[in-house]
Amino acid sequence: MYIFKNALRSISRSKGRNILVGIIVLVIAVSTCVALSIREAAAKAKESTLDSIQITAQISVDRQSMMKNSTTTGVAPDRESMQAAFAGASGLSLDEMQVYAKAASVKAFSYTLTSSFNGTDAMKPIDTSSTSSTTSSSSTTTAKTPTNTQQGQSAGGFGKMGAQGSFTVIGYSTDSAMTAFVNGTSTITSGAIFSEGTSDNVCVISDELALYNSLSVGSVFTLVNPNNTAETIQLTVAGIYKNSQATVTTGNTMGGFSAASDPANEIYMSYNALKAITTTSIANAAAATSTTASTALREQVAGTYSFADVESYNSFDAQARALGLADTYTITSSDLTSYQQSLQPLENLSKFATYFLIVVLLIGGIILIVLNIFNIRERKYEIGVLTAIGMKKGKVSLQFITELFLVTFTCIIIGAGVGAAVSVPITNSLLKSQVSSAQAAAASQTTSFGRSNTNGTTNSTTTNSKNTGTSNNVGAPGAIVTKTTNYISEVSSATNFTVILQLMGIGIILTLVSSCAAVIFVLRYEPLKILTNRD
């Protein structure tokens, strides 16, 4: 106890020396607190974002792998063998997809059926292909009637669906498959979404399409089979939705793309209802033998596997392979790619914070050790007297360590307070500069290209007020329609209990390391020598 009292007294009577040590420790504590807070914020953001996102994956043909397998090292690429490999590969059927859905890691499996239709005079698609402006859901959309060419395009880019219409009709197997509505990107503004699994010809349409064709909930409109104009279907509008993020980019450079690619022309309905329509169409086409080309509606099935967490997703590949998935297929998750991209600035900042922390601790530690050595040399006489009157060297060392601990911890507590207060604005400021750097790089790339880069990096930025993040559009192939990815550019809290504990731990280590010098000196000193030399 007297050691503690003595230490306190010594601190209070050597203010100058302790204030100097205190200032250094305070600077180290604030810097460390900020650096640790940044790291913690990055880790938390990573965790919470990962928790909030729904991890989904798709199985698709691995063309790159097939091309690689068809190419012999040192020999010119063989196009014929590649074509042969491509011909043998086709998308998985629904039955095959359902086999892999039985993998233990899969939480849920949903699927969609996509088909293409043309409109009628009363029901026209929105088409902005002749304009050069970039429009968003919130901006005024200029529209015009699609040309005949567009209405009846050959579907090179639409799989094996024959002629492509102006509208894309998507049938969903479950509500959970409608990810845009699940994650809030799309919201119903009028009416309601059709019942899950319904066979009724009811659908939801975009607000732009509703406005353009003067449709409202309960309206009935007609769509035409692009391969057989005599075949029509009638759909009832059950609800109207608004897509808050989809951005349409069209212009002269984008000519030649169908209006069906415009998300405003997407019509959503139940899988069962659409399947019934396409099944009827296929049956009708089979009955009609006079035509050489099939007049049936083309359909394309896509399956989406949902996972509880990343670990489950990571284990899915091995499980699917075990269930018979061939090497010519690959499993990909756009959610994870988007997630990793959104974290990039924060991760860069976290790395910077780690290096900064190491430098601060190294320099701070060295300064503290040097200061302690000077301090001990200055107090050599005191050590001599204390040991001469019978105080054990261990206790003398303990007194010095206690003094340093008291000063260090007082300053660490103050530093933690200051660090907690400044860490959020500093983190956000640094984060914004990181995001700005990424955006500047994208802008520079756009300038260099003389147009928007279409490789899926960045095209333009929008601010998503909901997520307080700056969004960079990730271009879809061709950059006609881009889906936004939010960069995390703001954190609300950074310093937490973990940071305080880490800070305390660092404080203890730093004090012990710098005290080591003091202890070594105390143990080396002999009282008689000190006192004799002084005499």
Next chain:
Amino acid sequence: MSLLKLENLSYIYDSAKVKVLDQISYEFDEGKIYAVIGKSGAGKTTLLSLLSGLASPSEGKILFREKDISSLDKYKYRSQYVGVVFQSFNLLQNLTAVENVVLSMDIAGIKQKNKKEFATELLGKVGLSVDESKRRVLKLSGGQQQRVAIARALSYNPDVILADEPTGNLDGETQEEIMSIFRGLANEGKSIILVTHSPIVAKSADVVYELHDLSKNKAKKKDAQGKDAQNKVQAVV
């Protein structure tokens, strides 16, 4: 049984390879004041350092209550059994007189309550006022510091008091006061060993050991009645 006994004690300074003390055999009993006198460099202070356990003999033994002090915990020996009054006081300058005394009691492990009051009282006994006791040592005169050093040595009631020139900075009157304190302590059964040049101190001692040049090999011994006696000692100047 002697309280403190030197058996063939020799000491060589390692640095200079100089033998300062050679084959000394003294005995210090309870209830007596001993004066160790000798010329400068005769090894008086070295002898005090050896007796206090601050230095270890090159040869020979120092026995405290028949136990070799080299086998004892030297810190415990210094903080509980012997009280040392250094020539240059060796007080902690940033502490007050009272704090110096209390710290010494703390180190000795004294559990007594009201240590401050006891220390103030002790300082009063050696002639320091309450006001002076509250001052930092740095602000006290040499004489006052000497008194604080004596009070500190007495604070934990040791069996032996070792003092190097304890009255060196004091006037004649105060010297006598201090000596009377030592006499009182001796009467309580303590052994008082004083290293001094002062004839007043030597005169007040019960036994005087005089360290001589080795060629003379002699020391005076005076008994409690003041009669001179001869006692052979070996000392090297």
